[in-house]
Amino acid sequence: MTDTASPATGPQRHRHDAGPTIAILRGGTGDHVEDVIRTLVDSGVSAIEITTNTPRWREGIAWAAERYGSAASIGVGTVLDTRQLDEAAAAGATFAVSPHTDQAIGERAHERGLGWYPGAATPTEIVRAWQLGARAVKVFPAAPLGGPAFLKQVLAPLDFVDVIPTGGIGVDxxxxxxxxxxxxxxxxxxxxxxxLTSGDLDALRGRAERLVAGLSR
Structure with a gap:
């Protein structure tokens, strides 16, 4: 891969374009995906991740990419193999997220022009994912690892790595x-x-607007 960064040769910033927050859509019935995406984007959320264990995830990505591709980044989550990544790319995804770091997935994402956000927990794993060409590293599960305090400690020596913590993070x-x-x-x-199960969009809108407002301060 050509888009790599190594502390030994001089850290490089990769191009991150997911915005300040990624809404992760996982599970549900598949009946409310479009309404949930519409509500999130209208509330100011700039990136949507639809996981591969969400019913009709391919159709959801295709719909969102066609309708909101110019207003938000649409990606796929829980990518466990290159086949899923290829299917997501064909549907119009622009980034791919995994709970782990798999070099083959990273290489395929690079070939397909997708941003790659692999999961990592320890400093060793985070650096390895960055060296393999991650556009940003998904620090997971962030809250059980120690939350913002953990992240601050890890990034003190690894300040050249772009990280996206996920897992147990509350709106506030x-x-x-x-x-x-x-x-x-x-x-x-x-x-x-x-x-995604009940279709309760009013409560979703309230949380999304509170999140966006909190991040814009």
């Missing part, structure tokens, strides 16, 4: 992670709640 906690050095935060159920 997100700004603390940006203050600790994250380039963006990923929020799943604390933001989406049960909207």
């Amino acid at each position: 906690d997100a700004a603390e992670y940006l203050a600790a050095g994250a380039v963006a935060v990923g929020l799943g159920s604390p933001l989406v709640g049960d909207a």
